[in-house]
Amino acid sequence: MASEPRLSHTAALILQAINAGHVYGFSIMEMTGLPSGTVYPALRRLERDDLIRSQWERQSIADAEQRPPRKYYKITADGRKTLESSRKRYPLLERLIPSEEAKSAV
């Protein structure tokens, strides 16, 4: 029986932040208030479990803005399903970090 991974509150918070459009490490840190030593290892685990996917920004875009390229994280279909079940488990999750859909609904 393949079961969905049960996320800790911190991991669910980070997944919710990515789903809400905070797609790189520093942005997630700012939104969640979690330190880098918590956020980045959690990102590795979420990526290992195929709940998120990472992608490097195109060099041309970064060059145009005269900055180094960033690594962006994107939630996967499995990640969305897991996030749905985590929201039921942690009802305050969506209030802490409202997703884009929730914002537009308001």
Add this chain to the structure above:
Amino acid sequence: MMSSPRNLACHAAQRTLLFAASLVVPSSRRADWWREWASELWHIRNETTSLQSFSTEAEAAVFSFCFGSFRDAQCLRREAGTQAALVHSSAWRCVYALALALVFCVLVSRLLPGVRAEQEAAHYALRSGLLLVQSDNQQSTSTPVVTASQYRDWRSTQQRYFDGLAFYTSARQRATVDGLGAYSWQVAQASANIFSLLGLPVQMSDGDTAASGDIPAAVLSYDAWVRDFGADAHVTGRIIYMGARQVRIVGVAPCNSVQLPTHPDLWLLDSSDLTKISGSTRGFLIALLSPLGKYVSSSMDGRMPIGLNGVNDEAWNLIGISLADQDQGIWPIAAFALFLALLALPAVASVSLSESAFSSHRPTFKRRLVRWTFLVASSLLVIGIALFASLIVAYAWTPVYSPTAEFAQLAAGFTFTLLGLRWVILDQRKRCPVCMRHVTHPASVGSASQTFLGWNGTEMMCVGGHTLLHVPSLPTSWFGAQRWLYLDTSWEFLFADPFAP
């Protein structure tokens, strides 16, 4: 716009911290990891610090960010370590490592001259039906018993049981070779037909040299050729001085695992010399059985009594010992070492694989087949490694055959095979029957003071969540050997297993 020196110093220190943390990251992921953290550092500094003014609070926040990189690096290292441990204990990785070890041993053994010589010897088998004729009350085959006059008498009479006879006497002599020095060799004076009778073709034979007449022909033994001539390919034609006498090397005897008595280094093949020696000189007689002789000797277990009447009606009681029975070589020794190791194996390890289980659940037929295949494969590989490793031990310091090398091969082969097979059995016992990985995380269960109330011992689990292994610390009549407890699928969620079969 220029940054302040303090900003530059902080930036350098922060990059140094990141660099130090990157050293913890597994090398395969280090470049990507460094790129991400360096990029994030740039962005954080860009957003939190100012180029012109120095802010302790902002720099502290950036330093705090950088210190977090160590935790990230440690997580990656730990994850890689877990994966490596899982892969390391994988059955096929084990087979791969054993196969590599076997290839290494084979390659090293093939580089050793002694091993090459022994393997070459296997190509030159003696003819069947060869007997070394000895006195029937003589135990040792290295003592000459047949006199030259007996040989001459025997050769001159008609034989029903023998198709051919060869004779040689042997003595230690001092020989000098131009440009090489003096040697103390065992020199055999042999009948010219000895090599054709044995069925061993003389190597590097130079017909012109042999026929060139006035200087008698001599054949070097393979051992002497390797030991004293450095396996010189142009050895034929060289002159050897033995006192006032000269002989010319006409070839090299092929390497053969059968060592004739006294192990001659040089064979003088001048039959006219043999006719000149005293009739009482004792030597060794080799006889080739005729088809009738082979038929008669077939029921005699390698020792054929020979009753012989000389020309003067003297009766000689001799015995023919089959030379084929003396054939050793590396393969019979290896087979004997393996046989001894298999005999001794139950003394050092229980050969039971302890298949008992708490439940009636059993792995599928496919899984059981994989398990047995792994056991057979690892056993064969270990036996192969033991064989070639024993050859390396035996012939590392000796370029030619020697009884010491033979003994060393037998002793090392036995030891390596025994220890290797013991390891195979113990390794197999610790492998999960479902996924064939090692069970881990040993935990002590029960109390020794309550042995008769409940089991106590060690419990180990499969990292894939398939089984638990219970090993009693004190075998009892009701719990004598280790047992497997198969876990059902409801346990799966507890085990993150990226290598599940």
